[in-house]
Amino acid sequence: MNPAQTDPLALYVHWPFCVSKCPYCDFNSHVRESVDQAAWRDALLADLAYEAAALPRRRLGSIFFGGGTPSLMPPETVAAVIDAATGHWPAEADIEITLEANPSSVEAARFADIARAGVNRVSLGLQALDDRALHFLGRAHDVAEGLAALDTAQRAFARVSFDLIYARPGQSLGDWHGELARALSFGTEHLSLYQLTVEQGTRFATEEREGRLTLPDPDYAADLFELTRETTARAGLPAYEVSNHARLGAESRHNLVYWRYRDYAGVGPGAHGRRGGLATARHKKPENWIGAVARNGHGAQIEDALPPADRATEALLMGLRLREGVDLGRIAAIGETTVDALIDWNAAQRLEGQGLLVRDGDHLTVTDAGMLLLDAILPLVVLG
Template sequence: MNTKPFGVYLHWPYCARICPYCDFNVYKNRTNDEAAWIAALTQDLDFWANRTAGQKLSSLYFGGGTPSLAPLSVIEAVITHCDQKWGFTDDAEITLEANPTDAERATFADHAKAGINRLSLGVQSLRDDALKFLGREHDAEGALRAIETANDVFNRITFDLIYARPNQTLADWEKELGEALALGSSHLSLYQLTIEPGTAFAKAVDSGRWQPAPEDLCADMFDLAQAQAAAAHMPAYEISNHAAPGNESRHNMIYWTNADYIGIGPGAHGRITENGIRMATETALKPSDYLANPSATETPLTQDEAMTERFSMGLRLIGGMPLTPDDMFFDQANRLDTLKQLIEDGMLEWDQQNVRATADGRRLLNRVLYELLG
């Protein structure tokens, strides 16, 4: 049996509202045909279970969109089907993304009864003005209620915060983050506000309605978050993610360590390795198309594409990634020289077994990757 981590990601494509910063494959919530969704998702799972016989799931992740808005019967059916087809490891993580609205908070106990053992809350901010700017449906008080309820229901919870918002000062961020760290979560994801093409925020910035925070301030906020979270015994284990020891996201570690995972649901991506070939999979984007044909296109990655993904993911981890002198990375003669130069520049560290980005390297990771891989 393969003992490497192995997971399933399910994309639920509906939201009650589309946030202005979001560029995910999401659609406004609508009445859903539970039977049709169960049939499509289980058909998709059946196909991949036959392809990956002998595996056990270490993670099942319900993402989106807002999967906590999915009918409970759909969530129950997927968990049951995964258990029947693969089975779960003893310490398997089953995560559900949710928002801190009163309606979703009322269903937390039902989700836990269905088998969810980790909740990921889209808090985004503890400030009412920021939540309004970010297009969220909850307020700060609602976020605090949701976190309190989640802590009562689930053994493990995480929530997100977005920093580097317009007019946010370093002192503002320090105070807000301090409040967040005191709320009892074992995991936090701290993301700099980025302006993605095609979003409402991109249009607002292009029209001059507001401008992103200056780069120097963003860097200061990043450094503050690293230090403040570490002091609260929740050090960074990945560029944007902080956890108490033992509470790292098992599902995201699948991505960052280049392990295999199945992607089901509209617009879901997956990565499967067969006969030494890394395969990228992607399902139909539109819910109606997926329901009519719940299957994925499969594209073999070239060696360079697979290597780019491996380094792009692995160097996000604070502990870095395996890299030995006989790695195919060094098949191109100039790469050893490039690696040595990045080490000399203080961007990377390498002990012949593992390569990791330094604190400076993580701040400039896109540039480091460009230098390293071209």
Template sequence: MADDWRNGGFGLYVHWPFCEAKCPYCDFNSHVSKKINQKQWLDAYLSELKRSASETPDRVLNTIFFGGGTPSLMEPETVAAVINEARALWRPANDMEITLEANPGSVEAGRFAAYRDAGVNRISMGVQALNDKDLKRLGRIHTVAEARAAFDIARNCFDRVSFDMIYARQHQTVEAWCAELNEALSMAVDHLSLYQLTIEDGTAFGDRYAIGKLRGLPEDDSAADMYLATQEICESRGMPAYEVSNHARPGAESQHNLIYWRYGDYVGIGPGAHGRITSQGRKLATETYLAPNTWISAVSAGSGESHREELSRSDQANEYLMMGLRIAEGLDVDRFKLLSGTSLDQDKVDDLCEIGMLYQEDNRIKATRDGRAVLNAVIRELLG
């Protein structure tokens, strides 16, 4: 049990909470601030890295992921110092993947070259749409032309470039999405993240939806058709889904995100970051303070964590199941049994296989394409 995390690997997530503008659909922990003291933030990150490394000694670090917020607003020197400190505190893997999220509106060639020189070797860009009308609806501050220009800069600086797109947008038809997806695939290097628009409570879109002012959202059947068309088109273009919303050419999968889905260990630092770490034989779930100033103050007092709890064997097994069924490789039933202390209900597995939601291959259980489309319902059935 103490070594179970090795099945997934070990990563570091660094949350940069600042954006130039807050998107109306976004429920991530992001804040708009005109003045940011980069040295103060760097000092806090370095302090948290040291604290976290003391609990996870003698690890090989497989990945670093700078997420947000908009990490491409970080000074390259800040990014470089975080990477160098992480390399000093843990043993870096020979093929360590270091990803930085970027918004097209905050990109220029010199900055990207500086991130590359700092050690970043993969960029994930928030393009979201390939027409200006929908970008404006989504609250994005860049245009399609700017997105394409930023993408070209990234492609010239990095071998690995991913970008995000959102579908099931207001007034979007299946045909329009298919045309846009094919356009995106003509740009794609090796990876695409394709998300269905979801309306979250506490967002501007959520507030508009609650009072009936968010019009033109596709019906459920139309959104489902977009999902299925996405799978078929991407597969036909050599970028099959390796996870519910993520598509890649073979070998180009996001290694950091696979740590989550394979239920490895990851340290989470920065406001609102979550972590899963194994320390002294215990699997711990960690959370940090959400508000940037609160987090900074807490770090100064010794720790940016707001909460941690030990996960029971049952909790770990359930989290592994929920993560493992998201990816095409599925979950290992023997590992589930080791975590849980009991086997999955084979009758439920057989029933879900019979109706085409799951299939079993040797000791692995995998969701079918139809099963991934309704994965939450499949998971509820298995855990019920």
């Protein structure tokens, strides 16, 4: 058996529906007046069965329900997917099962049922602890409702994370420091802290193009980034990835599968996967995906063999996001090449001299200072 096939498998399940579309969001999310819940449950189970047949003799280490807004899923559907997945693949004793949730009172009322369905970790989309900021971000909840949902989540689930978006227009260093300190006071084990970016196809992209939205300049955004890492580290939740912070041992095991470039299965509209050297992708539009499942028994649109060199490049680009860095020997084996064929060592040496990279034999790590410039560093050092 390929050594990679002994690693626990991760399963991603995409639920594409939202109550409304946020102006910053470019995820595969859609607003629909009604959803045939029974048809969607059956289609997810069929798509899952197809992936399981293509990935036999594996153990399941994590399940992640993403979206969209998976907390809009009926708990019965969540339970059915979990039961089916752990029937197809034996589950690790400490399997991590995460569901992304919006912090509305309606969805929080389902948390106990979702926990009973088998979810043991929730990722809550608070996004801000300021009512004006929430309105700017197009969120339907206010701070009071969000914190009530957080309290409900902490009572319902063993593990809780939540998201915040910073580097918002007009946000001062003092504002963000206060908001972040408040976030850390709630005692969750994990925080996902994202700088606001404008993605193509979003309402914010239109507003920026028309001059109605201006983000902080890069130097000021860098100050906010540094403040974020310093503050979370002092609180015992250091960054283990560019935007993710956790207590030791509380890192998202599911997301680490992506960043460490292990196999993962993806089902549901637009879901991607990496399956033994194949890149898989599902039909993106919900109606196209469910139609494909009805015709073919699965929603796969792409199942392409990735050349070893492309796999090695992907592994580098993902792994260098991590504080732990990458094992270049392992990645060279993935790419069926040599370590020297992966990295521009002249560029790497210059960056190491500037304190942005560290090389220790075949181990390469981006420093904290380098993480600030990661988007510029990667194209300089990664060959291919």
